[in-house]
Amino acid sequence: MKNRIFAFNDTASFEKELIQFKDWCKENGSPTICFQIHSEELDPEKLSSVWNTLEHVFPDVPWFGNSTSGNIVNCDKASEISVSAIIFEKPTSKFEIYQYDFSQKSISDIACEIEKEANRNHWVKAVEIYHCISPFSTTLLCEGLDALAPDIQIFGGIVCSPDITSHNSCVFSSVGGYTRTGLLVVFYGGREFYVESRKISGWKPIGRNFHVTRSEGNILYELGSIPAYEVYNKYLNIKNDKNFFYNALEFPMLYEHNGISIVRAAGASNPDGSLTMSSDIDEGSIVRLSYGEPQLIVDSIKTESENSEMFAPEVLHIFSCAARKAFWSQHEPTYEITPFKKIAPNTGFFSHGEFLREKGHLNQHNITLVIASMREGPVVKREQVKNDIEHREKSTRLPLAARMATFIRETSFELEQINSKLRVMNEHLQDVATTDSLTGLENRLAFDALLNTINQEDSEANDWTMFLMDVNGLKYANDTFGHQAGDALIIAAANVIKNAYGNNGNCFRIGGDEFVVVTRAPQESLFIQQTQLKNSVDEYNKTALYHLSIAIGESRLCSDTGVRKSISDWKMEADLNMYRDKVRYHKTIENSENKNLKDLISCLISVEEAKDSYTAHHSERVREYSELIARFLGLSESSISLITHAAHLHDIGKIGIRDNVLTKPGKLTDEEFEIIKQHPVIGAKILMQSNYTHEMVQIVLHHHERYDGRGYPEGLKGENIPIGARVIAIADSIDAMTSKRVYRDAMSLDYCREEIEKNLGKMYDPAIGKVVLEHWNELVDSLLHMRTGHQKVLVSSDPSSWREHRDR
Template sequence: MKNRIFAFNDAATFEKELAQFSNWCKENGSPTVCFQIHSEELDPEKLRPVWETLERVFPKVPWFGNSTSGNIVDCEKASEISISAIIFEKPTTKIQILQYDFSNKSISDIAHEIVEEAKQNPWVKAVEIYHCISPFSTTNLCEGLDALAPNIQIFGGIVCSPDITSPNSCVFSSVGGHTTSGLLVVFYGGPDFYVESRKISGWKPIGRNFHVTRSKGNVLYELSSLPAYEVYNKYLNIKNDNNFFYNALEFPMLYEHNGISIVRAAGASNPDGSLTMSSDIDEGSMVRLSYGEPQLILEKIKTESENAELFAPEVMHIFSCAARKAFWSKHEPTYEITAFKGLASSTGFFSHGEFLREKGFLNQHNITLVIASMREGAITKRGHAKGVIIPDEKSTRLPLAARMATFIRETSFELEQINSRLRVMNEHLQDVATTDSLTGLENRLAFDALLETINQEDSQENSWTMFLMDVNGLKYANDTFGHQAGDELIKAAAKAIKNTYGTNGNCFRIGGDEFAVITQAPLDSHYPMYSILQKNINEYNKKALYHLSIAVGASRLRSDSGIRKSISDWKMEADLNMYRDKVRYHKPVENDENQNLKDLISCLISVEEAKDSYTAHHSERVKAYSELIARSLGLSESSISLITHAAHLHDIGKIGIRDNVLTKPGKLTDEEFEIIKQHPVIGAKILMQSNYTHEMVQIVLHHHERYDGRGYPEGLKGEDIPIGARVIAIADSIDAMTSKRVYRDAMSLDYCREEIEKNLGKMYDPAIGKVVLEHWNEMVDSLLSMRTGRPKVI
């Protein structure tokens, strides 16, 4: 692998040099060649002669390039337009160029296409990227390219112009032409291709830690609750003027991300006191201001040049942040990279930002030096690094600024230790106030506080999910084995819940046997976590004295259509889903105690009907009408028995509705109607606690559903509604229409029949409704016999 370097001064001279190179290629077996262009000139018309000359002398040979803040050739400053012919001597080595325009595709889509293209070409070992300066963060690109195979190295830079404060930049290639808003990607690989990449920073932390209290994307709003700009103003006296960018470059931020220490430069200070960074900084993370220490940088350079020498590169690509030129202002711009001179032929440029994949993650850096070393085949010979002169610490007086920086760093460290101890004490006090003593989980106070925080947030991208959980049969365990058994079950439930959800969310005990989890984990992880919870419960039950079972109900704060629920609706939906889960796994137990409970429920029905003379015997009549309809449908005796029992119990939930709502003489308000609509859910809970069958609980829960899906509580539609509930819906309507109410008189049988006909397929199952109408006379006889002593209503 070789480089042949050209400096473009005029088209005629360049064409002559290319022709000589073309003859050399023919004499040497026509190796694979690709041309790379680095240019301080951004005008496409001034670059066009370069492209046209290349295509004239080397037709069909790929070329690519970018704008720069200065070009590098063999670790020295190069001409304004530098062209490198990359010569691949092994026939197995491959190269592919891709180019994208940000105006045509989203960054996420571009990243996905790059990953898919790499999958189609398993020979790829390295991905080199050239990214135009853009108003948006590079984070989406970095995260998207993390999906590339782990053995693929990624490196590159953000291209720029000689004025590093300018937003102007461009990339260009034989496959995509010229663009000022795009991304250039180069694949390298093959069985004989080897690559190694490294970075050099050299910045040391100074002063205290700052907590990122507010950020969004690449805009940093607050550090430790201060406007982000105020940190530079207060601690470094850097003003918000035209020199802010240059002054702040001397004190970039150190940021830990993906286990890597990243240097982040503030690109601009905004009127609201926020800072626009080159890439995202996560809210909740810690950052520190930093400063460059020359001796540390030179020692790092020496170490890395020695490591590179061991790799024996044939070609090196260098991406050096333009801001580092300012740091070495008393030296040549390429002062620090002279240590790599002599190792191999090198090309590169001064960039606006740098990319490097480390520990499986691609990160974008600032004020950093990235070097990619490449070769073909096994190591045959090694170049020799020139080396770097490191000042002798004994004979060199340490500058006052360096001594002051050390003093500030050490005193800040001591203050942070004191603050850390205070923070631990405060956290302990907070834990005492917000921790459940039995389980160690957060308590109801902490749960309500988090809900309040979520209620106040204005993010449109939140993905909160709430899980409400209930320990099944805790009352039975307490009554049978004592409260010690109940406590054991509660602690076991807490452990299973924390082991499942603790790393992904907040876990709370919010009541006696009630738990809650609030998480922002992705939706596709919810079912696997639920499966893990069941596995943890099963493992516990293998050796447990008391059987553990937990009902779980989930609710997302934002619906699939993007509508954000109120906190109360969010909790109510999770609670309803939890009781559905209880119903789903409910097992009936038939014994004397259970019969006593059922007798008690019959008494409750009588008590409920005694409250309101207008609805007296309503359940008995609905039971009779339901039996008649079920028999007319030709259902089995067991089904008829199930439906008639459910009909008798269908309104048991009204025992939990306030009397002033239930017996209100006038029209109900929307709020009151919402209260009434809870009675099927309340009824289902009562029956479930009394060990009625799953099928019967389902019928009671859904007897107010409509065939068209506009009923409640779940909005089930058509045959998704249990058939017993569909039967009771018509029977309930018949009795409701033909009964006198406090707010209206009884309706006629003819009117009742017309309403049923009118609502077939809407409120009622049309097949069941048709059977009712066919047996209407029998329904009328049954109705009149149930109302003994009342005149016939026509």
């Protein structure tokens, strides 16, 4: 495989060179050739001279080309219009050119056609893309081409013009003519054709992680719930002025997508604080600022050039982002790619964006260098090349900027951990500092004002009754289940009290768990109101997560003998009666409901798993996987202990699910799935009746929440889900997928890993998932050890059946 390069300066000299090349082709057996044109000129009238000359000298030879922000030939800046003859020397090598127009077909339809053509031509090994700048995202194209056979490599670039801020661009070919709204695709392949593609960014992460809390396409609105621009302003002191693009260019964002880091540049800062990014960034993903240190970039390119040299390419195609030219403003634009010059003849151009397929996914990159290495036939002298590379001296000296960036990155991580703990403490303090606005009832000041009014009334006005009420077990609920449980009980108590007495009296909240009703209702109606209160409490407890009980103390302002009491005596009597009622409540709970409940719950787990041999030992395995993951995350021993205990108890609520639903072999109906979805709530109810802590109950309650907010029972999203629940979600999925169930076979370990990787940021916390994937082999060793003596890991005949697993 060879390249022959021509610089188009004028028609006459170009034609003369082509005729000489045609003679060479005849002398060398007339190999298969095609012509590729890179042009900084976009005018079709001027460009027509190029392809008209090609067709005149080589009437049957196909050609294709694109506009650029600069041309590259043998790692040097090339002429305004450069033409390359791609020469295939092996008779089995093939290529095909396709051209599509966005104005005539949707991008989804175009991606579908490309897939069909590639599947029809089984010889295809590589797909090269030249994409005009368009007003829409490239996401649909990337996702559509993911369906191509996994061994097909995809690479290319978004074509542009010398003005990188302009949207002008074009592609042209012998099969589709000239268009400014098109997509050019070239298939390469054949039995003796080999290709390898790689990317180089050189950008290194710096500082803390930021969660994308709001974005739409390529408009990034919020990072960590603050305007995205504030990140650049606060951490880098970059102002929103005419130099924003060039200043921010040195600090692009690293965007975690499809399991890899993708560079995204901030093209502009908008008045509302949003950023117009170079390409889409998904909401819910994680980004980090990065920096470009020239020496590190050069070193990374040198390393990748050595790896490319091992492939022994005969031709290189280079796609270098035009924004990198701006970064290397103190050097020649091709300064950084010099190490590739000695490897093989090469052509390329400066692009608006770059495409590369990795891990089965096609991604669009920015400020990135993509290199496609091609050759025909086996590698020659590979061992000699390998030995030369291995004996080259490797420098271990890091630039000062690199060392400082590492320091900043690590200290930022430590600060994130501290801030996370502070957030938990602040939330706790906020819960403790609740006010009467929580209930909407009148507060203590209003109560004292009413008592003052009653005290000043005529002594004959004795028809007042006071009900002093206290929520039973509120302190226990706060201490055990957290103040959100206490708040729920307070709100529930306020509602039932207002429903029973609000029409005939004044309702107050005078303390954390204390309520007062003062009414002038006739004595005969008070029994009806108390009955209504009891019925309201009973009705609430039928579906409530936290059990509500209210102690009540009644006192009338006028005694049975007709003597009016003082205000203080009136209150004291109601208070004493209320505490008598509360003592009765506590004795009942202590004697009958909480004795040895932890032991009973452990028995219930064994009973539940004994009902279904397919889920036997499930809780034990999830507990072990969860402990491993928690240790991989570097959590404290107390946190690890909490998570492992919760993992062991996570499915205790299934004891309350009917067997015909739980073990149903077929697909669940929507009604049956709603029943299944109750098991975290049932489990939390069981645990909250014992001495289990609030944190553990919350983990069990939320272990089926999804990171994207589409889980259950409460649809929590992102970091609002307890970290223990996020850990168990992955551990539970691993065991579910690799276990044989009544409704499907077990999944393979490879399929399980792919599902986790695919659902990062969707079902699973991407940060935790990434750590799991990094320690996958250790986790697999534990999985195989756990299953010794139990069921074995199988390979499902229908991987799609994972979608039907009961806990979804």
